[in-house]
Amino acid sequence: MKTPICKPNDVKIFVLHLIHQINRPMSYVELNEIVEVTEHVKYIDFADAFYTMVEEGLIAHVGKGLDGDELFFITQKGLFVGDGLKSEFREAMLRESTTAAHRYLKFSKDSGLTCDCEIHRLEVDKSYTVEFRIFNRDKEVVHASINTESEEQARQMTKNIYANPDVVLIGMTALMSGDVNYIWGTQDPKKKATNPISAEKI
Incomplete structure (x- = not known):
């Protein structure tokens, strides 16, 4: 695994950055997959952060996908919080993780x-x-x-x-x-x- 991100607030900021860069609603499963492919966050840490972000209004349910899965997207509050604190991470790490997430989505046979x-x-x-x-x-x-x-x-x-x-x-x-x-x-x-x-x- 690459440099681990374990602190709850750090995990939230990292996930918010990815959602912002992907720039489209995603299901819990899809979001977990792109977080896992970056190799920085463990599943249990992502799961805890996800539900906390929903409760805090950083991400919100925005409807359902074609397969019936609940879709979530970053809120204005989430954008503000994520953008304000992303400097805590190395720019190279954020760029590499974003590229990995985009690459995974484009190679996925379920990408539509x-x-x-x-x-x-x-x-x-x-x-x-x-x-x-x-x-x-x-x-x-x-x-x-x-x-x-x-x-x-x-x-x-x-x-x-x-x-x-x-x-x-x-x-x-x-x-x-x-x-x-x-x-x-x-x-x-x-x-x-x-x-x-x-x-x-x-």
């Missing part, structure tokens, strides 16, 4: 990602363009196209996009932001082979 692909043949040079969109539930998060000389390659691209929209999204995010660590989740590129995602999928 769907896609739509089309292949267009260009008469001018007989090449092919793959146009694709990726949606996170009802929100379009990617709309892009890529040109290739081969129809076979275009069809293979389409096949991979349909099969792995999460991998495509996180790969594009990492490469376009210049943060390849976002893919591998490590500062050491030599460790990337331990990641279950192969380079050929991206």
Whole structure:
């Protein structure tokens, strides 16, 4: 486990920061999963902090998800408290934890990602363009196209996009932001082979 966060107030501030950065309502289970993936907070400490934050009005129930789970989100009071005290933590630790949480959500098969692909043949040079969109539930998060000389390659691209929209999204995010660590989740590129995602999928 990484540097543990055990003090009740520290756990609350850490969790509030993650909720603020994820910026969408989450269920208790989903929130616990992203906290666990940071490897800083134990489950029992998170559970205690969660119910305390609800009682103190730092997070609030905001409705139910499609699966019927209760959803919670940070309140204005929670934003104020979290922003005022996050300086207690090292900026690098907060940034690394936020990246880990985003990476987990994007790779989760339950994240709600769907896609739509089309292949267009260009008469001018007989090449092919793959146009694709990726949606996170009802929100379009990617709309892009890529040109290739081969129809076979275009069809293979389409096949991979349909099969792995999460991998495509996180790969594009990492490469376009210049943060390849976002893919591998490590500062050491030599460790990337331990990641279950192969380079050929991206």
